[in-house]
Amino acid sequence: MLIAVAPLTTWFSASAAHCKLDGARGCYYFGLASHDKLRPMEAKFGDRLIEKRSIDYVPIAERHGKVWHLWPVWFSGDAHLATVATGVVGIALGGNLVWMAIAVVFGAAFGTFFMAFHSTQGPQLGLPQMIQSRPQFGYVGALLVWGVALIAYIGFNAFNQILAAQTVHDLYGADPTATILVFALLAVSLAVVGYDLIHLAQRFIAYVLIAALLVFTVAVLLKAHLPPEQTNLGDFRSVPFLAQFFAAASYQIAWSIYVSDYSRYLPRDVGVSASFWWTFLGGFVGGAWTMLVGTLAAALFPTLEVATALRTAADLVMPGFGKPLLLCSLLGLLTITSLNCYGASLTLLSVADSLKPGRPTLAKRVVTLLVATVVASGIALASSQNFVEKFGEFLAVLLYLFTPWTAINLVDFYVVRKGHYSVREIFNAHGMYGRWSWRGLVAYGVGFLVMIPFFSTEHYKGPVARALGGADIAMLVGLPVAALVYLWACRSLDLEADKAQAFAADIGLDPDAA
Numbered sequence: 182m183l184i185a186v187a188p189l190t191t192w193f194s195a196s197a198a199h200c201k202l203d204g205a206r207g208c209y210y211f212g213l214a215s216h217d218k219l220r221p222m223e224a225k226f227g228d229r230l231i232e233k234r235s236i237d238y239v240p241i242a243e244r245h246g247k248v249w250h251l252w253p254v255w256f257s258g259d260a261h262l263a264t265v266a267t268g269v270v271g272i273a274l275g276g277n278l279v280w281m282a283i284a285v286v287f288g289a290a291f292g293t294f295f296m297a298f299h300s301t302q303g304p305q306l307g308l309p310q311m312i313q314s315r316p317q318f319g320y321v322g323a324l325l326v327w328g329v330a331l332i333a334y335i336g337f338n339a340f341n342q343i344l345a346a347q348t349v350h351d352l353y354g355a356d357p358t359a360t361i362l363v364f365a366l367l368a369v370s371l372a373v374v375g376y377d378l379i380h381l382a383q384r385f386i387a388y389v390l391i392a393a394l395l396v397f398t399v400a401v402l403l404k405a406h407l408p409p410e411q412t413n414l415g416d417f418r419s420v421p422f423l424a425q426f427f428a429a430a431s432y433q434i435a436w437s438i439y440v441s442d443y444s445r446y447l448p449r450d451v452g453v454s455a456s457f458w459w460t461f462l463g464g465f466v467g468g469a470w471t472m473l474v475g476t477l478a479a480a481l482f483p484t485l486e487v488a489t490a491l492r493t494a495a496d497l498v499m500p501g502f503g504k505p506l507l508l509c510s511l512l513g514l515l516t517i518t519s520l521n522c523y524g525a526s527l528t529l530l531s532v533a534d535s536l537k538p539g540r541p542t543l544a545k546r547v548v549t550l551l552v553a554t555v556v557a558s559g560i561a562l563a564s565s566q567n568f569v570e571k572f573g574e575f576l577a578v579l580l581y582l583f584t585p586w587t588a589i590n591l592v593d594f595y596v597v598r599k600g601h602y603s604v605r606e607i608f609n610a611h612g613m614y615g616r617w618s619w620r621g622l623v624a625y626g627v628g629f630l631v632m633i634p635f636f637s638t639e640h641y642k643g644p645v646a647r648a649l650g651g652a653d654i655a656m657l658v659g660l661p662v663a664a665l666v667y668l669w670a671c672r673s674l675d676l677e678a679d680k681a682q683a684f685a686a687d688i689g690l691d692p693d694a695a
Contacts, residue, residue, distance in 0.1 A: 212610065232375025235541040236530045236603045239307040239446050240691050248451040251300065251385035251465030254443050260390040260466035260519060261513030262344050263337075266487045267432045268475030271425030276418055278411035278480040282473055290432025291426075291470040293461050295587050295660075299437045300460035301453045303444030306598050307608070309527045310441040313606050314531035316614045317593045317621035317689055325526050325625070329582045331553075334525035336645045337435075338368075339559035341518045343564060348488050348507055361561050368515055369554040372522040372591070373547055376446055379519060387463075391393070393509040400498035401477060411480045422597050423652035424637075425476075429501025429654060431580040432677055433468050437587050440525035460649070469511075525553035527548045538610050574638050583629030583634065584656050585663035589621050590663045597671045604690055605682035613682050618680075620670035632656075 271281035302313060311330055314323040345364045346357035372379060411414060444456055478490040485493060491510075492503030529549040530541055594600055606612040637646035637653035646653060 192460050194479055200359055207368075230374060231543065232377065234547075235378075235546045236309055236312050236435065236534065238690070240339055241307075241449060242691075243646045244304075244446055244448040246447050248304075248447060248455045248459050249302060249305060250384065250447075251444060251456060251459040252465075252466075253384040254380060255296075255300040255436065255440075255460055255463035255534070256467035257383040257386040257513050258517050259395065259513075260387075260434075260471045261512045261517055262348065262488060262491075262512070263341060263514065263517070264432070264468060264471040265475035265491055265510065267428055268472030269479040269487055269490075270402050270428040270480035271421040272476060274418075274424055274482060275424060276421030276423040277413060277477060278407060279414055280422055281425050281476050281480075281502070284422045285429050285472045285476055286430030288426035289433055289465055289472060292311075292430035293465040293468060295434050295591065296436045296440050296464055297457045297461035298591055299587070300440040300444050301456045302594055303441030304447040304449050304451050304456055305453070306441075306602060306604070307445050308604065309445060310437070310439050311524075311528050312531050312592060312607060313441070313594075313602075314621075316598065317589050317616045317618060318625070319621070320610050320612070321620035322615075322617040322622055324532060324535055325622070326438075326583075326586045327532050327535075330527060330528050331532070331577060333435070333579045333583075334437065334521045334528065335439050335553060335557045335560065336555075336676070338518050338521045339527075339560035339564065340455070341514055341521070342558060342561040344488075345401040345511060345514055345518075346561070348511060351488060351492075352504055352507060357563060362557060364515065364556045365516070365554050365561075368518040369550055371521050372526065375523070376443070379443065379516070379523065382516055382519075386516055387467075389512055390467075390509055393506055394474065394500065396499070397474065397495055397506055398470075400502070401494070402536050404498040405469060405494075407480060408610070418673075420650045420652045423654060424511050427653050427656055429468070431470055432472075433464060434587060434656070436585065437590075438466065438583060439520065439527070442524055442527060443520075452659055459538075483491050522553055522557075526550040529553065529610065534608070535610075538608070547642060574640070576586075577639065581632055581655055581659070584627065584632065584659040585625045587658045588663040589624050589667045591666065593621075595672075596668065598676065598679065601680045601683050603686040605686045606683065609686075613679070613686070620674070624663050624667035624670055628659045631662045631686055 182354060185559075223586055268281075271284055272278070276284075302310070302695045306313060311323070311327055314326050317323075342361045342364050343357075346355075346360040350357050371382060438461065444460070447456065450655060474491065475487065478485075478487070478494040479498070481494050482490040488507060492507055495503040495506045526546055526549040529552065533539070533545070533549075534541070556637045592601060603613065606614055612615070632655040634643035634645045635653065635655035635658050636643045637651050637655070642651060646655075
């Protein structure tokens, strides 16, 4: 029987060493020379358990899964307590329920639009998301976005572990330190097993969360009594509305840094449209629905902390349902923490490959998973309440840093190179994409700089943000500017020669590819 996760030796040429170095150019091909054959083999039971691949190319013969599997990955990835907290932003600033709900829906749709386009890159290239930044930024230049991605992964996980510890302590009085450690162990264990188990777990949890959210939503519609001011369409306030819109949009765009990690094993012929819409469906419905739960809970109990407000709201409309609802949301928090571990591992391996090219192995993947988990857990254990309160703002700054990247990456893939990349050259330290690509770096720098006047954080408000009463619309500026500057920079790029060179470099890469 052919299976998706085959022994490591099946993924490299039997006629050469596993990691072949081209001495003339210093290029590690990971066994993908022109005469190599990529073929699946019969695997022993133990080989099926743990994913062996990491940042390397997934051959067509090993592709598997169905495109609809993408929706539960991102539905469950969004349906948890951290997402609930995102829906509280506008209410906390004085907005009412009806306008904040509209802001959540449109903001989540806006952010998920970009996220879903990144997802379609996985089946086309068979590579993780972050390694795909090399054609835009260069073999070494891509370290810029990878460094920010690592901080985001580890930071989000530290926050998730603290949130889980607080929730379990409130529910059962459990020791926070023990909860953080157990939570981290469960999350990293899922990430070690890898891609297939993550997909399976997300599908199971999606159905549990849908049932819990449906029960809560129906109960609220039947029993909740909201103050009239919460449903007054005449009470529109621009600052809370814009803050909630961009909070929802930024939150969804944050998934862009690893969304194609979970689509790269899909068959290439699933198509761009199908992978886009299944990702959009899961991410938008899971994100918007869960944020709306937070918006509603905050409107009902504006003075309570997020988890307490959610539990109180659930108990109000259905006595005793608060605890089960929080436990269900903890399942989603656990799996998204695992996804963050997985993404951090792939990014660490990409960083290591840029500094010293080498063969990706299972041992390296496990080590990088453990490093990311230990660092995140250490931050969670050492954090103070002040850290928890301020860290959300720090993560918002990270989202500013990702805005130019998402514009550049998508424009390059869909407009400039139109998906024509060389897998071999992406792993070539001195290849066609260069070590530093000025086009991507300049566009990123300009896109970031023009956003600064629009920044709105507790410690810094740009002049435009102050004029808008504190409203943050930086993303709306950074996205188009970075995209336009990158398009301008690419006018000097000989696209036909680039396409021909990429095609020639990958001849024989994958005998099963069309």
